[in-house]
Amino acid sequence: MSNGLNACSKVIGLPMPDRQPLHDAAANDMPEKRLLRCGNLYGASSPMQHLFSMIGKVAPTHANVLIVGESGTGKELVASVIHQMSRDKDQPFVALNCGAISPQLIEAELFGHERGSFTGAVRMQKGCFERANGGTLFLDEVTEMSLDMQVKLLRVLETNRFYRIGADEETEVKVRVVAATNRDPAEAVAAGVLRSDLYYRLAVFPIGMPALRERGEDIGLLAHLFLRQLNEEEGSHKTFSRASLRLINAYPWPGNVRELKNAVHRAFIMADRELDIAPAIGPLKPVPPVVEQNADSVTVPLGCKLADAEQQLICATLDHCGGNKTLTAEVLGVSLKTLYNRLNEYQSKLFLQNAIVPARSYGVQARN
Incomplete structure (x- = not known):
């Protein structure tokens, strides 16, 4: 194992090699394999061993980290392990999902506010940066942050200073930022939803999360x-x-x-x-009805379920855009995240139809 992987195991106090036996008499047909463990991350595959190695290398530094991977791959777990293995592991670890906070509230969540600075501000409140001072701030789904807020975040990363809302004096902090996104950062920059200067400031050390199907x-x-x-x-x-x-x-x-x-x-x-x-x-879903499609339109019959019509429109538009997901999302007027979620749902549904019930026609592909 690499030095980075060794460091990962040693820091969490596990014997080397850090292998956790999983054999159980009740586990029928269980393969005689063992999982490596790094914090609450488990894996035996090459992609996971590489991930553990990267964590072991970056954790002792103060470099900002950008974790890129699909939803459900464990990005917050990686951020937590990086903090646990850092020199500041005894300091706070604060997490914020940028996609779950409205644009009107995220500035107060990040930087805090003074009493009376806006309606409802009955007392002074520290923000995430201040609460994470000396430790690690995890910003999940950072590409969901508005461009205006990205400018303010960039300034904090460059100066380590910020103003609470309603404050006259700056607050200085020392915080390591670990950010995460389920989007391709290059596509997000090209689509104008992620500032390139913020991307380079966050991605001092990028980490790619393998999808489970790749493991x-x-x-x-x-x-x-x-x-x-x-x-x-x-x-x-x-x-x-x-x-x-x-x-x-x-x-x-x-x-x-x-x-x-x-x-x-x-x-x-x-x-x-x-x-x-x-x-x-998941329950088996009926096969969507075949729809009429031509070069620039999709026609669905009356009585077709709304979800099925949406699926046909998304798939046809994706085909019409040559498979370019960013362009498809723009044409449909949805976020790239929403498009990826829908495509994942369709992939799952198609697999179940083909694997568990006799294969049937899945519809007609759009033609250019």
Whole structure:
């Protein structure tokens, strides 16, 4: 293992090599494999070993980090491990989801406010930067931040100073920023939703998160890990059915580790002894009706479900735009994040239709 991976294991106080045995008599057909562990991150695949190595290298520094990966891959877990392995691990770790805060409130969330600075400000409130002083601030979905706020964030990163809303004097802080996005940063910059100067300031050390479908043997290992944890919590001895084991390894898991963990939990609740993972992944959906399409239009029949019509319009527009997702999102008037979420849903639905029920026609591709 690399020095970075060694550092990852040593800092969290685990024996070298940091391998956690997962064999359990109740885990039928469980492969004789072991997971590496880095904080609350688990993996045995090459992409995860590389990730652990990168974490081990950057954590002891004060460099800003930009984590890029799909939703559900564990970006906040990586940020937390980086903090745990840093020199400032005893200082605060503060997390903020930039996509969950309205543009009108995010400045107060980041920088705080003085008493009476606006309606409802009945007392002075410290913001995330001030609360994270000396430690780490994790900014999730940073590309969802407005361009005006990106300018203010850039100034703080450059000067380590900011004004609370309504304050006359600046506040100085020393904070390491770890940011994350589920968008391709280059596409976000090209689409004008991420300032290039902020991107370069955040991405001193970029880290790419592998999707679960790219992690090979980790999928089955993680499923057994989640099942073992549930069995320990409930004092049970439930197992996966053989069909479930095959489906777990074949399904593309567009929601990544989060989707896998939730599916195992749902199947566990429903099972008396053997887990059936198929219903937990999601109910089978009827095949959308075939629609008429030509070079520049899509026609759907009356009675077609709204969700099916939306799917046909999105897929046809994507095809018309030559597969360019950024352009497709602009044409449809939706965010790139929304488009990615919809495409992940369609990928999951198509897989279930093909894998669990006899294959049927899935509609007509748009023609240019």
